[in-house]
Amino acid sequence: MIHYTACPFCSDTRIQQKFPVKDYTVTGELFDVYECKACTGAFTQNIPVQAEVGKYYASASYVSHSETKDGLVNKLYHAVRTRTLRKKRKMLQQLTGMDKGSLLDVGCGTGAFLATMLQAGWDATGLEPDETARKNAQELYQVQPLPSLEIFNLPAQQYDAITMWHVLEHVHQLHEYIDQLKKLLKPSGKIIIAVPNYTAADAKHYKAYWAAYDVPRHLYHFSPDSMKNLMELHGMQVLEYKPMWFDSFYVSMLSEQYKNGKGNLIAAFFRGLFSNMNAMGNHKKCSSVIYVIGK
Numbered sequence: 001m002i003h004y005t006a007c008p009f010c011s012d013t014r015i016q017q018k019f020p021v022k023d024y025t026v027t028g029e030l031f032d033v034y035e036c037k038a039c040t041g042a043f044t045q046n047i048p049v050q051a052e053v054g055k056y057y058a059s060a061s062y063v064s065h066s067e068t069k070d071g072l073v074n075k076l077y078h079a080v081r082t083r084t085l086r087k088k089r090k091m092l093q094q095l096t097g098m099d100k101g102s103l104l105d106v107g108c109g110t111g112a113f114l115a116t117m118l119q120a121g122w123d124a125t126g127l128e129p130d131e132t133a134r135k136n137a138q139e140l141y142q143v144q145p146l147p148s149l150e151i152f153n154l155p156a157q158q159y160d161a162i163t164m165w166h167v168l169e170h171v172h173q174l175h176e177y178i179d180q181l182k183k184l185l186k187p188s189g190k191i192i193i194a195v196p197n198y199t200a201a202d203a204k205h206y207k208a209y210w211a212a213y214d215v216p217r218h219l220y221h222f223s224p225d226s227m228k229n230l231m232e233l234h235g236m237q238v239l240e241y242k243p244m245w246f247d248s249f250y251v252s253m254l255s256e257q258y259k260n261g262k263g264n265l266i267a268a269f270f271r272g273l274f275s276n277m278n279a280m281g282n283h284k285k286c287s288s289v290i291y292v293i294g295k
Contacts, residue, residue: 004034157184178236199224200279206259209259
């Protein structure tokens with residue numbers, strides 16, 4: 001078990017409990033979420049050490065590892081994903097200014113985005129810690145991700161783009177990973193990190209029921225300010241903030257299930273819509289934010 005006496009983002013000791021959050025996916029255990037008053041980063045307290053966290057991913061409903069289509073929420077996730085994969089490819093090409101280049105996809109899951117970029121002609125490498133997900137990637141998409149620890153064996157300044165789609169919140173070695181990402185990136189390259197935003201309107205509404213807390217799998221809970229501060233600590237900067245509009249609806253559907261014991265599609269739709277409307281003029285307010293980072 002890891003107990004923090006200082007913020008894992010900035011090392012400030014001004015941390016305090018927000019509320020306990022339940023693991024709705026696997027164990028039903030409660031974990032306290034804490035917040036740092038200095039950098040506004042939040043984190044899950046008393047998390048399992050890396051060697052013991054695997055059991056919290058052992059669920060057939062964990063869609064990024066299993067590709068399950070069971071249940072309405074997962075069916076909707078897959079229905080939207082084809083479109084979002086296209087949008088991610090186009091975004092990457094626009095941000096790098098390249099139709100084809102070298103890509104590292106960290107935490108690639110079952111390999112859907114990795115396969116999309118390979119088909120587009122990119123020299124793409126995937127990393128994934130979960131052995132089952134790696135096997136599924138090979139069976140489903142004929143791609144072969146490497147184990148995640150291989151990130152520390154890759155050559156420096158190799159990649160035009162490095163992506164982490166809802167991955168950084170899972171990484172125990174937070175600062176070591178960010179240092180390594182910086183090392184692997186070409187001087188003009190871009191790091192693209194998507195994470196939930198616990199300061200979004202839907203998070204404030206659902207509070208401890210907000211599905212994107214996803215304890216204890218999500219070790220950290222980012223605000224835009226905490227991400228900016230974290231990257232500056234490592235000599236990088238956030239260049240752009242981009243929205244992930246669908247996430248507010250997906251997270252709200254799960255949050256309704258957690259809060260009321262059943263999914264209320266109408267309530268979830270309007271909660272997600274309200275959250276997106278609140279972020280229309282400021283993408284830092286989105287339920288999930290894509291951070292475009294450069295050296």
